[in-house]
Amino acid sequence: MPTTQEDLTTALDLPWIRCQFPSFAEKVNGQPAAYFDGPGGTQVPQRVIDAISEYLAHANANTCGAYLTSRRTNQVIADARSAMADFFGCDADEVVFGFNMTSLTFAMSRAMGRELKAGDEIVLTLLDHDANFSPWQALEERGVVIRRVAFREADCTLNMEDLAQQINKRTKVVAVGYASNAVGTINDVKEVVRLAHAAGAIAYIDAVHYAPHGPIDVRNLDCDFLVCSSYKFFGPHMGVLYGKREHLKRLQPYKVRANTNEIPNCWEWGTLNHEGIAGITACVDYIASIGHKLKGTLPSRRAAILAAYGEIVKYERGLCERLLQGIAALPAVKVYGITDPAQFDHRCPTIALRAKGHTPLELATKLGDRGFFTWDGNYYAINVTEQLDVEKDGGFLRIGLFHYNTVEEVDRLLAALREIVAA
Numbered sequence: 001m002p003t004t005q006e007d008l009t010t011a012l013d014l015p016w017i018r019c020q021f022p023s024f025a026e027k028v029n030g031q032p033a034a035y036f037d038g039p040g041g042t043q044v045p046q047r048v049i050d051a052i053s054e055y056l057a058h059a060n061a062n063t064c065g066a067y068l069t070s071r072r073t074n075q076v077i078a079d080a081r082s083a084m085a086d087f088f089g090c091d092a093d094e095v096v097f098g099f100n101m102t103s104l105t106f107a108m109s110r111a112m113g114r115e116l117k118a119g120d121e122i123v124l125t126l127l128d129h130d131a132n133f134s135p136w137q138a139l140e141e142r143g144v145v146i147r148r149v150a151f152r153e154a155d156c157t158l159n160m161e162d163l164a165q166q167i168n169k170r171t172k173v174v175a176v177g178y179a180s181n182a183v184g185t186i187n188d189v190k191e192v193v194r195l196a197h198a199a200g201a202i203a204y205i206d207a208v209h210y211a212p213h214g215p216i217d218v219r220n221l222d223c224d225f226l227v228c229s230s231y232k233f234f235g236p237h238m239g240v241l242y243g244k245r246e247h248l249k250r251l252q253p254y255k256v257r258a259n260t261n262e263i264p265n266c267w268e269w270g271t272l273n274h275e276g277i278a279g280i281t282a283c284v285d286y287i288a289s290i291g292h293k294l295k296g297t298l299p300s301r302r303a304a305i306l307a308a309y310g311e312i313v314k315y316e317r318g319l320c321e322r323l324l325q326g327i328a329a330l331p332a333v334k335v336y337g338i339t340d341p342a343q344f345d346h347r348c349p350t351i352a353l354r355a356k357g358h359t360p361l362e363l364a365t366k367l368g369d370r371g372f373f374t375w376d377g378n379y380y381a382i383n384v385t386e387q388l389d390v391e392k393d394g395g396f397l398r399i400g401l402f403h404y405n406t407v408e409e410v411d412r413l414l415a416a417l418r419e420i421v422a423a
């Protein structure tokens with residue numbers, strides 16, 4: 001296990017990373033704020049804030065007008081589409097911007113629902129955030145049958161045998177999360193896509209939780225749709241969807257008449273959040289800048305993004321091991337999810353725990369007063385907290401580690417937890 005910051009920062013330059021985030025200067029009761037709340041939304045680097053302000057100062061307009069700021073707006077949107085294409089590994093016209101992941105998923109599920117008939121089936125998992133569950137479950141009103149895949153309670157991993165059994169020739173959609181926002185499990189989504197396609201079904205992947213922690217390659221996954229939210233990867237509060245061109249063209253969106261039939265615009269309703277879109281380019285460039293800082297000049301933004309994630313994965317794993325080892329020494333604390341380091345390739349550094357004698361809300365409040373920002377509750381992964389029977393007792397305390405967190409923050413958090421659970 002890495003023991004010092006130096007061990008963990010040989011590759012990532014933490015001071016260089018951290019000085020880009022103005023929010024890290026925040027203090028609570030004289031203590032420096034430590035952001036472990038990233039699974040609910042990460043902090044943003046200055047370049048994202050600047051891009052949003054810059055847009056509002058110099059390009060603020062609606063699209064497709066015959067004048068300067070409108071043309072700039074069109075360019076800002078085109079730039080962000082190509083940034084997200086680099087992020088996903090797809091083409092720019094396969095990128096759809098939306099309000100957030102939930103509303104994009106409602107839009108896509110409504111459109112797919114138009115093609116479904118009574119008796120058709122959709123396979124969902126109990127490990128997923130409700131945003132990848134309820135929008136599909138709502139299709140029961142059309143007579144669609146929802147099948148639910150279980151997870152193993154011992155380590156909160158998806159039961160792939162159950163998933164394989166639930167898929168059959170009536171299956172039309174398999175909607176699965178890339179990683180659990182509650183317990184951190186990373187699912188074998190490539191295998192999920194393979195199983196879905198073998199049955200002729202569409203594979204819809206929720207990558208909201210995974211996106212800040214690992215590289216996404218939609219071509220390699222061969223998924224039909226993949227959706228994420230830029231506010232979880234250092235950007236503004238928006239959702240972004242990848243859809244295979246053939247599906248985006250074939251499916252019929254609900255839309256206003258004035259919306260063209262061109263993809264991706266036919267999926268983007270009304271006026272978009274242009275300043276947010278400007279911020280999306282900046283957050284993708286931020287991730288790419290980590291890759292360039294590590295490896296020098298690289299041939300493309302995509303190569304730089306992949307280089308960045310190569311080191312982010314390693315660094316976050318070191319932080320995660322350290323935190324879980326520290327927690328293992330606290331007998332009053334129980335962690336839900338994968339705890340065996342040999343299985344850490346299958347988890348994000350997102351830790352769900354409960355402590356004897358303290359509700360998750362009490363823990364989060366006591367930690368919050370000391371400057372540690374964590375979440376309590378179910379974070380909308382309500383099937384998870386229900387199955388593990390913790391919903392009625394306040395869910396979990398969730399600690400989310402990100403590449404911008406430090407060893408020193410993890411050690412201070414462990415000391416605070418120790419003190420709180422001993423009291």
Ligand SMILES: Cc1ncc(COP(=O)(O)O)c(C=O)c1O
Nearest residue numbers: 100101102129131181208209229
């Ligand atoms: C795994 C996962 N899926 C979906 C969502 C919903 O995302 P949004 O807030 O963009 O609708 C979240 C939000 O926390 C999430 O963590």
